Amino acid sequence: MGDSSERRVLMGKVVGVFGVRGQLKIESYSTPRDQIGRYRPWLMGRDGVLVEVRPLDVREQSKTVVIRLPGCDTREQAELRLGEEIWIARSSLPAPAADEYYWVDLEGLQVRLQDGRELGRISHMIATGANDVMVVQGERERLIPFTQGHAVLRVDIDAGFVEVDWDPDF
Incomplete structure (x- = not known):
């Protein structure tokens, strides 16, 4: 993501595993929920240790969002990501409308x-x-x-x- 001092925005969190093929359930803080899929790249991790990730698939599933990540192909690999946060660069967000603020x-x-x-x-x-x-x-x-x-x-x-x-x- 280039400049590590760039402001970041917390966009979601991994809250569960979906199926047996490494898919993850996330809590998305964007509105609508699946809007989180429009932003690239993501920074994912925990405790401030973040790695750049480009999700392969983001879709709304019932009342949650399900994602698929590169290299996360099994339920066991997915379970290791539970609790990770999803951040994006502030510059990835569209400009707010007049009198609206992030x-x-x-x-x-x-x-x-x-x-x-x-x-x-x-x-x-x-x-x-x-x-x-x-x-x-x-x-x-x-x-x-x-x-x-x-x-x-x-x-x-x-x-x-x-x-x-x-x-x-x-």
Whole structure:
């Protein structure tokens, strides 16, 4: 994948074995689930030790996604891959639409109030039923809804900040 410092996006995880020919069941974090098959190459592994892989087949099977990998031809070989994560380069993702953001692009941004006071940085995002939530780490942790035009007034990826309308005591 070239530059090892390039940002990566976690796209899924191996959660099971399918059949006896080395196929794997994966939990896909893309929407729709089988969309994960559009991205190449994958980096697969665990504990930060990743190897470039180009899946041979990716298909939706009932409520899961089943994949076939080169050199993984038996159930025993497939079982060795259980728990592996699937990552892709951030550059593999299509450009987001206007006013849409990938979480990986928001994580690490400074969060500040309209008057310039800083609340901290986005450590990660959480999906809820109603909206996404920024987990902001500063002098304390804050959970701020990522609702554009309400709590979120402005996002400037290039300048590295999100401006919010938020009570700093909350």
